[in-house]
Amino acid sequence: MSGLPDLVAGLESIIAPEAVITDPVRLRTYECDGLTYHRATPGVVVLPETAEQVAAVVRLCDEFGVPFVARGSGTGLSGGALPRADGVLIVTSRMRRILEIDIPNRRAVVEPGVTNLAITEAVRDQGYYYAPDPSSQQICSIGGNVAENSGGAHCLKYGFTVNHVLGIELVTPDGEIVELSDRDPGYDLLGAFIGSEGTLGIATKVTVRLSPLPESVTTLLAAFSSIEGGGQAVSAIIAAGVVPAAVEMMDALAIEAAEAAVRCGYPAGAGAVLIVELDGPHAEVEHQFAAVERICRESGAFEIRVAASAEERIAIWKGRKSAFAAVGRISPAYIVQDGVVPRTALPEVLAGIDRLQEEFGIRVANVFHAGDGNLHPLVLFDDAVPGQGERAEVVSGRILDLCIDHGGSITGEHGVGVDKSRYMPRMFSEEDLDTMQLVRCAFDPKGLSNPGKVFPTPRLCGEVPGVRKGVHPLVESGLAEQF
Numbered sequence: 259m260s261g262l263p264d265l266v267a268g269l270e271s272i273i274a275p276e277a278v279i280t281d282p283v284r285l286r287t288y289e290c291d292g293l294t295y296h297r298a299t300p301g302v303v304v305l306p307e308t309a310e311q312v313a314a315v316v317r318l319c320d321e322f323g324v325p326f327v328a329r330g331s332g333t334g335l336s337g338g339a340l341p342r343a344d345g346v347l348i349v350t351s352r353m354r355r356i357l358e359i360d361i362p363n364r365r366a367v368v369e370p371g372v373t374n375l376a377i378t379e380a381v382r383d384q385g386y387y388y389a390p391d392p393s394s395q396q397i398c399s400i401g402g403n404v405a406e407n408s409g410g411a412h413c414l415k416y417g418f419t420v421n422h423v424l425g426i427e428l429v430t431p432d433g434e435i436v437e438l439s440d441r442d443p444g445y446d447l448l449g450a451f452i453g454s455e456g457t458l459g460i461a462t463k464v465t466v467r468l469s470p471l472p473e474s475v476t477t478l479l480a481a482f483s484s485i486e487g488g489g490q491a492v493s494a495i496i497a498a499g500v501v502p503a504a505v506e507m508m509d510a511l512a513i514e515a516a517e518a519a520v521r522c523g524y525p526a527g528a529g530a531v532l533i534v535e536l537d538g539p540h541a542e543v544e545h546q547f548a549a550v551e552r553i554c555r556e557s558g559a560f561e562i563r564v565a566a567s568a569e570e571r572i573a574i575w576k577g578r579k580s581a582f583a584a585v586g587r588i589s590p591a592y593i594v595q596d597g598v599v600p601r602t603a604l605p606e607v608l609a610g611i612d613r614l615q616e617e618f619g620i621r622v623a624n625v626f627h628a629g630d631g632n633l634h635p636l637v638l639f640d641d642a643v644p645g646q647g648e649r650a651e652v653v654s655g656r657i658l659d660l661c662i663d664h665g666g667s668i669t670g671e672h673g674v675g676v677d678k679s680r681y682m683p684r685m686f687s688e689e690d691l692d693t694m695q696l697v698r699c700a701f702d703p704k705g706l707s708n709p710g711k712v713f714p715t716p717r718l719c720g721e722v723p724g725v726r727k728g729v730h731p732l733v734e735s736g737l738a739e740q741f
Contacts, residue, residue: 317433336675370401407453522577
């Protein structure tokens with residue numbers, strides 16, 4: 259807590275005292291994000307309302323050498339917004355104005371606390387929407403989406419947050435307000451900032467791309483007796499040259515949870531359900547739908563439902579959108595993972611997850627963006643049972659090992675945060691990690707911006723060395739500076 263008591267008085271001179279939280283009970287509200295397995299009570303919480311206030315808070319942290327963490331709606335699933343007990347948690351939820359809507363140029367300028375869905379709601383009547391759609395889009399904030407480079411069900415066709423951000427105003431780790439744009443010459447600093455998980459600064463204004471609403475949308479749900487049948491259908495759909503807006507799959511355990519939580523009414527006895535959404539011009543959607551329906555039947559679908567209205571489309575998506583929260587109905591605790599594998603490796607990886615369930619006696623509910631191989635296994639456990647949490651952690655790590663072994667990644671859209679940082683050396687070499695740290699050091703030489711996230715072993719920027727002893731070779735060669 260060094261430096262915090264003196265810092266609080268300064269914070270109250272920047273922001274209204276009621277927006278500076280030090281009460282231990284109120285601080286507990288912010289002890290974790292959507293991944294509740296990791297918790298820490300922040301030293302102090304501030305709720306700024308302007309970029310200038312954010313910058314002033316960060317400058318004060320820089321002056322006192324106090325770490326800070328940015329937080330939006332707190333829906334992240336990697337512990338990316340896990341606070342520091344010796345630091346300041348900067349919550350941007352009060353910065354929720356839509357500053358500009360520019361339909362002729364298909365863009366909107368918003369503050370970081372604006373929710374994902376609010377952008378679409380603001381422009382839908384003008385024929386536009388914001389394409390990235392995380393399952394938590396009703397409550398997740400754009401600032402958090404930028405930090406984690408969030409995706410969503412429709413990322414197969416439309417890409418991730420990075421594909422829909424045109425510019426950012428940000429506060430650097432030393433408290434300067436700067437702007438980054440996709441039109442800037444030289445290195446792609448905008449691309450580097452998106453997905454940096456708060457380690458390079460705090461977004462205070464985001465310019466997003468607006469997309470025209472598709473002419474036609476068709477959503478179908480296909481039920482299979484086994485997850486293998488659903489996987490076969492996914493491979494055949496992509497092989498046929500069809501690129502749906504979304505291809506989502508849930509296994510029997512995930513369906514059970516969704517039924518218990520929201521009564522989604524999926525076909526009884528399904529070992530897996532596949533949700534396929536097609537959008538675009540009427541003629542194209544009709545042609546693609548005929549191909550998808552045929553492929554699903556040939557792959558063993560025993561029931562196919564097609565949404566005949568917007569209400570029925572919402573009903574089909576209801577179970578999938580609620581899947582993460584729904585598992586709370588069938589398990590006291592769970593860990594959400596976020597590995598990625600090539601589509602062709604899905605059957606082998608899912609079989610490997612089944613073996614892990616048997617070996618460790620831990621249930622896993624599978625929900626995933628089947629079209630791009632982004633797995634979201636939900637590792638279920640009872641934290642009141644001694645040893646179950648530890649076994650769940652082992653299973654979670656083994657799933658990431660499976661993804662890496664099959665040519666995949668440890669994260670597709672949830673980020674690394676604190677949850678997966680220790681797995682980074684399994685995917686990257688020591689030299690790779692050092693190079694990434696150099697980028698971080700260029701933005702944040704004091705290591706105050708969301709420290710302890712993404713990287714497993716701090717090495718540069720004045721942070722305490724881990725495994726490495728002596729002078730870093732990049733410093734020795736003159737290619738980097740040790741601060």
